[in-house]
Amino acid sequence: MHEATALIDFSDPRDDAAPRLRHAFGAPLRVLQARRLDEVPAVLHAVEQAARAGLWCVGGLRYEAAPAFDAALAVHGQPDGGAAPLAWFAIHAAPLPWPQAAAGAPQDARINWDAPLPRADFDAALARIQQGIAEGRFYQVNYTAPLAGRLSGAPQALFAALQRAQPGGYATCIDMGVVQALSVSPELFFDWRADAQGCGAILTRPMKGTAARGASAADDAAQQRQLRDSPKERAENVMIVDLLRNDLSRIAQPGSVQVPRLLHTQALPTVWQMTSDVRATTRTGTGLADVFAALFPCGSVTGAPKVEAMRAIRALEAGPRGLYCGALGVVRPDPEGGAGAIAATFNVPIRTLERQGSELRCGIGSGIVWGAQAQAEWREWAAKRAFLERASEPFELLQTLALEEGRLRHQALHLARLQRAAAHFGYPFDAQAVAGCLDRLICQHASGAWRVRLLLDAHGRPRAEAVALAATASPVLLALAERPFAAAHSEFTRHKTTRRGHYAAFAPQPGSGVFDTLLYNEAGEITETTFGNIAARLDGRWVTPPVACGLLPGVGREVLLREGRLHEAVLTLQDLPRVQGWAFVNSLRGWLAAEVQAPGVHPQARPLLI
The missing domain is CATH 3.60.120.10 (Anthranilate synthase)
Incomplete structure (x- = not known):
């Protein structure tokens, strides 16, 4: 003071x-x-x-x-x-x-x-x-x-x-x-x-x-x-x-x-x-x-x-x-x-x-x-x-975008989601400053495929960084979490920030061959993975858990819902044996066919598309 x-x-x-x-x-x-x-x-x-x-x-x-x-x-x-x-x-x-x-x-x-x-x-x-x-x-x-x-x-x-x-x-x-x-x-x-x-x-x-x-x-x-x-x-x-x-x-x-x-x-x-x-x-x-x-x-x-x-x-x-x-x-x-x-x-x-x-x-x-x-x-x-x-700990707001040949995928939706998070946490948001920050990064990475991290600190100052983005082979293997995800309903789950310790605790062990962990809340409802949303083919249609189950509403998920290619439905642990196909979804990697490794669940080896 x-x-x-x-x-x-x-x-x-x-x-x-x-x-x-x-x-x-x-x-x-x-x-x-x-x-x-x-x-x-x-x-x-x-x-x-x-x-x-x-x-x-x-x-x-x-x-x-x-x-x-x-x-x-x-x-x-x-x-x-x-x-x-x-x-x-x-x-x-x-x-x-x-x-x-x-x-x-x-x-x-x-x-x-x-x-x-x-x-x-x-x-x-x-x-x-x-x-x-x-x-x-x-x-x-x-x-x-x-x-x-x-x-x-x-x-x-x-x-x-x-x-x-x-x-x-x-x-x-x-x-x-x-x-x-x-x-x-x-x-x-x-x-x-x-x-x-x-x-x-x-x-x-x-x-x-x-x-x-x-x-x-x-x-x-x-x-x-x-x-x-x-x-x-x-x-x-x-x-x-x-x-x-x-x-x-x-x-x-x-x-x-x-x-x-x-x-x-x-x-x-x-x-x-x-x-x-x-x-x-x-x-x-x-x-x-x-x-x-x-x-x-x-x-x-x-x-x-x-x-x-x-x-x-x-x-x-x-x-x-x-x-x-x-x-x-x-x-x-x-x-x-x-x-x-x-x-x-x-x-x-x-x-x-x-x-x-x-x-x-x-x-x-x-x-x-x-x-x-x-x-x-x-x-x-x-x-x-x-x-x-x-x-108790400083954090920045975060968006992860794909930059391909000088174009940011779903840029407007990511910025809208960042602005909603800023309003929720009381962080200043200057749309012009954020856009200028991204423009400067695009000029420096005008060709190739890049993973972009856009961050906004508590004072409203944006910064962006990029690393090369390699293609991901599919299907990817998802392992069911061994315990409920207690932070499912946390505001640090509903909004994407650099405060990710609750997700890191569920990350797969390096070298395990597991791409990500499939999470569920304390009510036994499937929610998401540690860095993406989940889609499941159930009773002949592709569904994804609603936000009320406790998850980050990803931009890739939002696009598929808007297009009508994905629908919201509660998916419980008891439903897993009936699932006909799995997919990992996020804006950065898009749609990746997936297999789920869990007791009583048969992995899906063949890619399933919507």
């Missing part, structure tokens, strides 16, 4: 079309900290007074600060013997402009993550929560577990990667000395605009209910509908809305608590989320410490009722949550509210990393209600971790 000690990049929670609150902050005038529970309210009071005096205050509270407001709110003891404060705020005279990207080559950041919570432990925790619900102790518990990892590279590069992976929302990067918070949370905790007497409008927007994004436009729309119409997801959201209505009533003017928007579905890069708005007008005399006393921690990360849910969380979770599930934000003067007015905006720090040196922690969790299924919740956790997968 160069000389910046904090960055704030917040949406305007009251107007999606308004400019973002996007500032940097340098060395603070002073720092306010609370290391004991009894110091937390005083810190919040001092923050409020500083903002009313015209200063900007950036910081937050750890989840373990909750008993400062109510001793009945159970939490674990602080980590590191209390080295990290329960509340921390830096006081600044004014914000600075957002820093420009450094000139030269972009910095990289990489994270090596430890193994996540074992599935058996996850299932056991869910069973205990279900038992507690059956006993009437609570209605919902937000169960979480930490991921631990190690960072190599610059923290500012990691924050930039996190913002690309999870754009929008309420992002902040704050250096708190002992720890650093890197948050790209999409969830608003509260936005409070108060006059000098503490009277003003307060908005909370709890986020409960999750569905993974779909593999295609139709599948994505179906996922949104399923989330919106799911009784379980709706109940999960409404329970927390009721909790926050009750919490807000503690500081609200009578009759002012309202729910103007309920069960709204919001599209994020890797998941659909359900949110609701709960609004109120605070009573005269309300202070920032009163707002936190009424609301903290946010009910969306505890469950309901809050006291019983937090007792369950302390019993189920192995250690403190830290900044995760606490609150991070900014308290600032509000000129629109008159002299002494303030605006306080805090996120709920989900999708948030806490850094100490090279060590990183990131919590993942979900709300568990009656009827929740362990497999579905486990998939939800995986979907919520997807932003980390994006940010």
Whole structure:
């Protein structure tokens, strides 16, 4: 972050079309900290007074600060013997402009993550929560577990990667000395605009209910509908809305608590989320410490009722949550509210990393209600971790084209697919720059056959390289994978990038005579090979698996589908003995007759054409 000690990049929670609150902050005038529970309210009071005096205050509270407001709110003891404060705020005279990207080559950041919570432990925790619900102790518990990892590279590069992976929302990067918070949370905790007497409008927007994004436009729309119409997801959201209505009533003017928007579905890069708005007008005399006393921690990360849910969380979770599930934000003067007015905006720090040196922690969790299924919740956790997968290692977008005698095969379709991937991952795309890059390469390879790799980096810079392309003899031999392809539904499968470790794990052994590996998903559905699509002759016609099975929609496949020479159909492992012919398909090599090597499957020795 160069000389910046904090960055704030917040949406305007009251107007999606308004400019973002996007500032940097340098060395603070002073720092306010609370290391004991009894110091937390005083810190919040001092923050409020500083903002009313015209200063900007950036910081937050750890989840373990909750008993400062109510001793009945159970939490674990602080980590590191209390080295990290329960509340921390830096006081600044004014914000600075957002820093420009450094000139030269972009910095990289990489994270090596430890193994996540074992599935058996996850299932056991869910069973205990279900038992507690059956006993009437609570209605919902937000169960979480930490991921631990190690960072190599610059923290500012990691924050930039996190913002690309999870754009929008309420992002902040704050250096708190002992720890650093890197948050790209999409969830608003509260936005409070108060006059000098503490009277003003307060908005909370709890986020409960999750569905993974779909593999295609139709599948994505179906996922949104399923989330919106799911009784379980709706109940999960409404329970927390009721909790926050009750919490807000503690500081609200009578009759002012309202729910103007309920069960709204919001599209994020890797998941659909359900949110609701709960609004109120605070009573005269309300202070920032009163707002936190009424609301903290946010009910969306505890469950309901809050006291019983937090007792369950302390019993189920192995250690403190830290900044995760606490609150991070900014308290600032509000000129629109008159002299002494303030605006306080805090996120709920989900999708948030806490850094100490090279060590990183990131919590993942979900709300568990009656009827929740362990497999579905486990998939939800995986979907919520997807932003980390994006940010943990740099990658470029990739297209592989055939260049023959100065002409690129299916160039327009490849560029359209590259542009779709750029939009999906938030990479800038300049069609003119990409076309110019390819033109220069064509001029250098005007004759012969070439394999072209077109790459686009996170900053939208294209580059292209070419190697000689030799003809491939057919039929080629494909070997059926020995295990399911767990990454079938990953965005790094649906879009072609240089992140190919999940494919490399299934690559044939050199010298085996096997051309490629035939993959299938965890439902036993055939998907693709590690670098091409598959076609099978079944019941007299040529078919290829649909995108919903989990595969890269190749350009060669797209051409054959458009021409009507290939049709989409689900193909399972049980169907393999009935297949009358096989072919490997991609844009680079075209159509290659194939044989499949698998138990119970008869190889096709003769070339079959369509």
